[in-house]
Amino acid sequence: MSEAYRILGTPRFGxxxxxxxxxxxxxxxxxxxxxxxxxxxxxxxIDIGVGKIGRIMAERPGIAAFxxxxxxxxxxxxxxxxxxxxxxxxxxxxAIPGNALDHAGHEARLARFFRPYHDALADLLDxxxxxxxxxxxxxxxxxxxxxxxxxxxxxxLYNEDDRAARIAIPLLEADGLCVGDxxxxxxxxxxxxxxxxxxxxxxxxxxIEVRQDLIGDARGQAEWAERLSRIANQVAVAIG
Numbered sequence: 001m002s003e004a005y006r007i008l009g010t011p012r013f014g015x016x017x018x019x020x021x022x023x024x025x026x027x028x029x030x031x032x033x034x035x036x037x038x039x040x041x042x043x044x045x046i047d048i049g050v051g052k053i054g055r056i057m058a059e060r061p062g063i064a065a066f067x068x069x070x071x072x073x074x075x076x077x078x079x080x081x082x083x084x085x086x087x088x089x090x091x092x093x094x095a096i097p098g099n100a101l102d103h104a105g106h107e108a109r110l111a112r113f114f115r116p117y118h119d120a121l122a123d124l125l126d127x128x129x130x131x132x133x134x135x136x137x138x139x140x141x142x143x144x145x146x147x148x149x150x151x152x153x154x155x156x157l158y159n160e161d162d163r164a165a166r167i168a169i170p171l172l173e174a175d176g177l178c179v180g181d182x183x184x185x186x187x188x189x190x191x192x193x194x195x196x197x198x199x200x201x202x203x204x205x206x207x208i209e210v211r212q213d214l215i216g217d218a219r220g221q222a223e224w225a226e227r228l229s230r231i232a233n234q235v236a237v238a239i240g
Contacts, residue, residue, distance in 0.1 A: 003028070004075075004116040007124070008065040009058030014240075016063045016232050017130045019121065021077040021193055022137060023051035023067035033073055034097035043140040044091035045071045049215030049224070050136050056225035063229060066121055073099070075113035078137075078193045086114060121197055132164065132236040133205035134228065135194050138212045139184050152180035153214060157187030157207035161199050164206035167238050171231045184209065204239045206232060 006024075011017060025046035027033060039045060054065035068077050072088075073096055079086045087109050089099045101109070125133070135157075141150055154177055158165045165181070172179045182188070187207050191199075198205035208228065214220050 002116060004069055004113045005120055006067050006069045008055055011064040011124055011128045012062055013128055014131045016132050016134055016236055018054045018057050018065040018134045018136050020050045020054050020067045020136045022047035022072045024069050025071045027071055027074055031074055032098045039094060043212060044094055045073050047138040048212040049221055050138050052221040053225045057229050060229055070113055075109050077117050080192050125197055131240055132232055133198050133203060134232050135205055135207040137209045138215060139209045141211055141213050150184045151178060152183050153177040153211055155180035155183045155209035159187050159191045159195055159199055163239055164204050164235050167235045168206050168231055171234060206235055
């Protein structure tokens with residue numbers, strides 16, 4: 001484990017790697033975001049539930065997890081490096097005053113968190129090729145900045161490569177789920193980590209967003225860990 005990322009389980013050749021950019025709400029002691037502490041438990045700071053799901057999945061043979069180890073408010077790994085949103089100054093209506101950095105401060109965040117995270121993920125995927133990357137996120141049932149509810153239980157996101165998505169969507173629907181195909185947002189608009197490490201390298205990946213109220217407790221996390229392990233294995237076999 002490093003300051004920027006953690007690896008759970010043992011990555012294996014031809015296995016499944018669960019990648020969660022927003023698995024942690026940790027803020028290093030020397031960084032002051034200037035926000036109310038309770039915001040760190042909300043969706044603007046962390047993808048609720050995914051860290052625990054990844055941990056459970058990584059206990060299974062052939063599955064490992066690669067997780068961000070700081071809050072997305074400290075550094076958002078699922079952004080392109082040149083975008084200012086890598087260090088967000090606001091999120092869902094909340095100002096993040098501690099992120100109003102000068103160029104040197106912004107560059108220091110990139111050097112300390114963003115680049116080590118992506119360098120380590122690239123090295124892992126190069127040295128231990130995977131049958132499938134499962135990009136795991138979660139989404140809030142309703143944004144504070146929107147009146148639109150989000151009824152989907154799970155979303156499947158992708159950019160140009162929809163190989164895994166086309167297989168996974170009917171499998172998820174067969175579990176009785178309301179599945180969003182490019183919902184609650186499009187992977188063509190926000191897919192930075194998978195664009196870089198999967199699409200750019202021709203690696204098959206499955207982008208999953210689970211609604212946070214379904215995985216906010218241990219029972220839901222265990223249920224979804226079982227479901228996603230099963231479906232990821234089915235997808236990996238079908239693609240392979």
